[in-house]
Amino acid sequence: MGKISRRGVVAGAVGAAAVLGGFREASARPFRAATTEEAPRPNILVILGDDLGWADLSCYGAPEIRTPRLDGLADGGVRFTDAYSAAAVCSPTRFALYTGRYPGRLPGGLEEPITLPNELHGIPPEHPTLASLLKQAGYTTAMFGKWHCGFLPWFSPTRSGWDTFFGNFGGALDYYSKMTARGRDLYEGEVPVESLDYYTDTIADRAAEFVRGATGGPWLLNVNFTAPHWPWEAPGDQAVSRDITQRLASGDQQALAHNDGGLLGTYREMVEAMDAGIGRILDALRESGQENDTCVLFSSDNGGERWSYQWPLTGAKGALHEGGIRVPNILRWPARIQPRQVSDAPVITQDWTATLLEIAEAPPAASHPLDGQSLVPYLLGGAGKPQHDLFWRTKSARALRRGQWKFLRQGAAPDGLYDLSADPRENANLTRHQPDLAAELSARWDEINAGLLPYA
Known part of the structure; x- marks a missing residue:
């Protein structure tokens, strides 16, 4: 994919037209819930891509990238065309997702993003989170992948409501060595561990293993990929990994940013590897008999970066133009929501926190009011599109x-x-x-x- 063919350009234009045409059609009809009957509290699976652009999935018009598993997820539920991240960079959006509040409610949410350990820059363990509130409501909770909401010894997922954590605390790491400018960043709970496997595959496989074993009651699973965030390493790029790791060891603070690397083809392979990994998680849901009663939400933590396909949006990660904050957003819950829907309702990260808490029958903490608006009346109750201001x-x-x-x-x-x-x-x-x-x-x-x- 080093070159984009005329055929690819035409395909991209057609894809983008289909996306835009789809949301115009969606605005003309009411949202359709699958059933008005009561359903058990669902399992909740939240999957985040990292720096994935609005149109980087084939179901959003990408001309070359093929994402059949995420396309299938969209076909089984709702694809949102006007969904947004709470911020234009990583950490603040994650603060919003986990707390349901504006990032600027906490000092750590002002960091864009968090780069160094600091006792003020994180989600305080005593602050209610999506995980802690669901845990109080009887959910088992787990997170695999990127946390990026504060470093040890002050902050960690297991101090904020997640029973299980395997992943990295910072923003980026080498996909094979797991090295950063500060050393190796891979933990089981709060214990450092080693792994030389491709990180995208490791996250997906650990998540699929959790799903297969979590059949005893409702659960929350956060799957936070670092793909397709730099460094630009696709499956099999061990030589690239060795070079970046050596540069990090020699003190090169910019090695992970990989400004001298990457290709469109590499980016495509990174996104497609994430899509395949998500497919393995979805397969585990189906094979374990939990697909019907699991609410799956897919999104990105901000808009795309160097290699993203953003058409027709302008801007990219870090800016508040549409390309920096509009993200792909897919929701599937077979027990309650009909398939093959497209919605142009403007929604934002913290709306999903409020929505997931409501469908799980987990009341928010009165001491920390949510800033998001629950979409349950729209998704399940026949109400019109939510009417609220989105702020960045x-x-x-x-x-x-x-x-x-x-x-x-x-x-x-x-x-x-x-x-x-x-x-x-x-x-x-x-x-x-x-x-x-x-x-x-x-x-x-x-x-x-x-x-x-x-x-x-």
């Missing part, structure tokens, strides 16, 4: 979406107002035509921001 901020940018409209202030650029239903590329600034709306959305952003911790 970085140290240099701010954004707010309300319905089809998005307010954006990026750096020193003039304020922008965009009609995303017609202009997903954010090229036509309508502030001059809609000054009152632009001012209203800006004021709403200020209102939300006033309740959050300020950046230092």
